[in-house]
Amino acid sequence: MNRYEVFxxxxxxxxFTKAADELDYTxxxxxxxxxxxxxxxxxxxxxxxxxxxxxxxxxxxxLPYIRNICYAHRExxxxxxxxxxxxxxxxxxxxxxxVSSNWLPIFMKEFKKSYxxxxxxxxxxxxxxxxQYIKEGSVDFGFVNPDAVTxxxxxxxxxxxxxxxxxxxxxxxxxxxxSVDDLVNExxxxxxxxxxxxxxxxxKQKGLYPNIQYHVHDDYTIMSMVENGLGIxxxxxxxxxxxxxxxxxxxxxxxxxxxIGIAFKNKKTxxxxxxxxxxxxxxxxxxxx
Numbered sequence: 001m002n003r004y005e006v007f008x009x010x011x012x013x014x015x016f017t018k019a020a021d022e023l024d025y026t027x028x029x030x031x032x033x034x035x036x037x038x039x040x041x042x043x044x045x046x047x048x049x050x051x052x053x054x055x056x057x058x059x060x061x062x063l064p065y066i067r068n069i070c071y072a073h074r075e076x077x078x079x080x081x082x083x084x085x086x087x088x089x090x091x092x093x094x095x096x097x098x099v100s101s102n103w104l105p106i107f108m109k110e111f112k113k114s115y116x117x118x119x120x121x122x123x124x125x126x127x128x129x130x131x132q133y134i135k136e137g138s139v140d141f142g143f144v145n146p147d148a149v150t151x152x153x154x155x156x157x158x159x160x161x162x163x164x165x166x167x168x169x170x171x172x173x174x175x176x177x178x179s180v181d182d183l184v185n186e187x188x189x190x191x192x193x194x195x196x197x198x199x200x201x202x203x204k205q206k207g208l209y210p211n212i213q214y215h216v217h218d219d220y221t222i223m224s225m226v227e228n229g230l231g232i233x234x235x236x237x238x239x240x241x242x243x244x245x246x247x248x249x250x251x252x253x254x255x256x257x258x259x260i261g262i263a264f265k266n267k268k269t270x271x272x273x274x275x276x277x278x279x280x281x282x283x284x285x286x287x288x289x
Contacts, residue, residue: 002073003033004066007045010034011063014052037066082272083115089273092121094130094142096193097219098160098239099260104143111280118273126217128194134263140274141264148196152263155278157285161237162198162256163249165222167229173248180206180252187213187231189222198258199234223247 010019010030020027038045045059055063095104100122108120123130123139127148133139134152146154164178172178180202188210190197203210213231216222222233223245236258240249267275 002070003037004073005070006030006033007037007066008070010046010053011055016053085272086115086276087117088119089117089271090119090121091271091273091277092123092139094123094125094133094139094144096126096130096143097124098236099143100124102238102242107281107284111277115273115276118277126192126194127196131194131263134265140270141262141278144261144263145193145196145198145259146261146263147259148194149263152265153267154261154263155282156259156261157281159257159259162234162252162258163237163240164252165226165233165235165240166248166250167226167232168246168248170232170248172232172250175250177251177253180208183232183234184208184210187211189214189216189225189231189233191219191222191233191235192217198256202252202254202256 006019006023006025009023010016013019013022016027016030016034019025020030023030034046041058041062043058043062044056045062047054047056093104104122112118121139123133123142125133125142127144130139130142130144131149131152134142144154146156164172164183166173172182175182180199184203190200190210190212192215200210214225216225219235219239220243222235223240223243225231226233226247227245234252234256235249237249262278262281264270264274264278267278270278
C-alpha cells in the first residue's frame, strides 16, 4: 500500500493507532509515511492533539488530490491485472467465410498490436452451426446475422449488400440492375447459411421460389461454379471484392442486405480476452448500442 493510501486510512479512522492496527503496520511506520508526504509537499497536513487529529487548511485543500491519486493508482493496478490476464489467452470465434476471408484478419492484426500474445482460434460454419457452437461452448462468440439467432445476446455491427452473380456471357449482364423476378427461372446455386437465407426471404416476400439446383456452403465454390456456367447465385458484396473469377456481379432491385453482427451467451462471463476483442470490434464499427 502506498503512503497516500495510508494517509486516507488515517483520516478515515481519525487515528494513527487505529490506522496502523488495521493496516498491520506499527504506529511509527504510519507516522513516518505521513511525515514523508508533508516533507514532499513542504507543508503540514494534519493537526495532532489530545482530542485526536484533524486536517490543516492546507490538508483540506490537498485531500481531494490525494484521493484522486489513490483512485487512479487502483485503476492502474486493475488494468495491469486485466492485461496480464490476456497473456497467452485464447479468443475462440465462430465465423463464416466472407467475414473470415476479408476484414476479420485486418482486425485481428490490429488487436495483436496491443495484445501480441493472444491466440485466435477460428471455427468456420454458417448461421445455424455458429449459433450451436456458441450454445455448446466450443466458441466464445460468433459472427451471425442477428435475425438468425434466438436465446443469445446479439450486437449488430454492419450491413452488407447481396449481389446477383452471373456467368460472364449471361444475357442478364447487359442490364443495369436485376430483379428477383429475372432470376427466378435461372438454375440457382444457393449459399446455404443454415436456418436463414437472405435471398430466399426476398423471393418468398414476392411469392416466388427460385429454381435451386445446388446447395453449397462455400462462397468461393459457388463463384467457381458460376464461372463455369452451372448457374447463377446471390452472394454478399464483401466476398466479391477480392476475387478474380470470370463472372459479373449486378445490383438487385429492390436491394437485398444482410446484417452482420456478433452473438454470445453472456458477455460478463466471457474470458477477458474475448470481451476485449468484442469491445474492439464494436469500436471499429462505431456501434452505439
